[in-house]
Amino acid sequence: MASLREMQGAFAAALRDPSAVCAVMPADNLSIYRNNTAITFRSSLEGTFPVVRRRVGDDYFRQLGAQYRARFPSRSGDLHWIGRDFPAFLLEHLHGTEYVWLADLARLEWAREQASIARIEPAVATDVLGRFAPAQLERLVFTLQPSLSLVASDFPVFTVWAGNQAENAPPVNQSLPGECGMVRARIDALEVRSLEPRLFSYLSALSAGAPLVDAIGTAGLDQAGLVNALGFVFTEGLVCSVQETGT
C-alpha cells in the first residue's frame, strides 16, 4: 500500500494537474478541491491588490493570478502572505511592456497590506528634542512607526491608486511624472499619500537609520525645509523614539 506521504503527494499532484492519477473515489470530485484551493488563492490576491485588478480587469487578473500561483505557490497557512511576491512577479512578467507600471502599483498595494497588520506605536512629540543638547541634535536617529513604508516609482502610481478606489474608474494618464510617497497605519484607517521628493528622501534616510544630519544632507534640505520636514514627522505621529547615534 502507498505510504501516507505518497498518497498526499499524489493528491497534491492532482490538485495541480487534472490529468494526474490519485487513488480517490469519485475521482471527478477532486475538481472541487482544485477549485476551492484556486479560489482561496485568487480571492486572497484580489483582496490584497484591488486596484491592480480594477486596472487590468477580472479576466486578465485571473490569468495573472493563475500564472503567479504556478510560479509562486503559497508557502504559508496564513493567507496574508500569498501576495508577497506578486510585485516581483509582475515586474518580471510585464518587463518590456507598457504595463510594467503595474508592478509598482502592486508594490504600493503590498505596502498597504503590510501596514494593515503592523503595530501602531505611541508617537513622541517634538518636545522630546529638548532632552538633547544642541550639539547632539545632528547625531539623532529616529525610530519611525513600524507600519511606515516608502514607495517610489517612475510612474504616477499614487495618482492611479487614488483614482481607482471605485470600480470602472477612468484610466489615469500614464505620461504623468513619477511619484513617491508613503503608506502607514492610523488607528482607524490606512493612509496612502504622495510626498514631495525631498521630504521623501529625508524620510527614506531616517527610516534607514541615518542620523538627522545625514538625512538632511541626502534630501538637500535648507533651514526652512528642515523645519518643515521635522514638523512633518512629529505632527504626523511618525516618530516613536529618538536617540543619539551610538547610544
Add this chain to the structure above:
Amino acid sequence: MPRLEPRGDLRPIPACAGIGFRAVHQQALAAERPAIGWIEAHTENYFHDGGPAARGLERVRANYPLSLHGVGLGLGSAEGVDRGHLAKVKRAIVRFEPALVSEHACWGHAGGEVFNGLLPLPYTDEAVELLARQVGEAQDFLGIRLLIENVSAYVTFEHSHLQEWEFLAAVAGISGCGLLLDVNNVYVSSQNLGLDALAFIDGLPPDRVGEIHVAGHARNGSVLIDDHGSQVSEAVWQLYRHAVSRFGALPTLIEWDTNIPALGTLVAESRRADLILGEVRGLAA
C-alpha cells in the same frame, strides 16, 4: 501536560450557542451586545501584531468568552507541521486567552506548497499514528488540549480501511485531544460519499466531544458543498438534535463564513440551537 496560566477573568465557553466573529459585525457586536454565549474566531486572522482585526477581537473579547479555531496547521500533513505557524498559534493563544482551541483532522501541504484548504486524510493506521503524534506534539507545544474537527469530504481514499469515526476516536484516544463534531460536515460527507450519518455520530466516544459546529451548505448538482454561506438546513438541525441527545448540551457554533448576513440573522440561528439545547436539557432533567 503543561497548561497556559489563565487570566483571572478568563471565562469558560458555556454549553450554549455562539457565533463566528466576523469583521463586519465588530461594531454591531460592541454596540448591541447581543445575548449570545460566546464567539469563535479563526486563529490565522489574528497572527499579526496590529491591524483593525486584532484590535476588534480584543474589544469583543472583553464581552464574550472566546474560542480560537485554526484552519492552517494541517496537522495530518505527512511532511510535518510548520513550526513557525505553530508558534504563531501559540502567540495568538497567549494574547487572546481563548477558553477553547480547535483545529482540523486534515492535511494541507506537500512538496513545499501550502494549499490553504482542509484536505482529507486516508483513514489508515499510518494516518492515525501520524495525526495523533502531531496533535500530541502541538498540544505539548501550545500547552493546551486541542479539539480536532472532522472535515467535510468530497472523495474517499481507496486505501482507507477505517470508518472516519473510528479514525477520529483512535486519534483522540492516542493523543488525548478532544473532538469538535461538525454536524454539517457529517451531513455533507454522508450525502457525498454514502456514509451513515447517524452511525458516524453514534460511533464517536461521548467523553471526547467538546464542541459542535453547525453551518449551511450548498448543492452543486449531486454534490453538497460545505460553503458556510446560508442557514443551517433542516436535515442538519435534525442531525444536531441527535448529536445533542447523545453528547449532552455542548458549546455550539453557528458557522457562517460566506455571504455573511446581518448580525441579527446569526443571532436568530443561535437561538434555534439554544432551543434544541434547552429541549435536551429539559428531557434530561
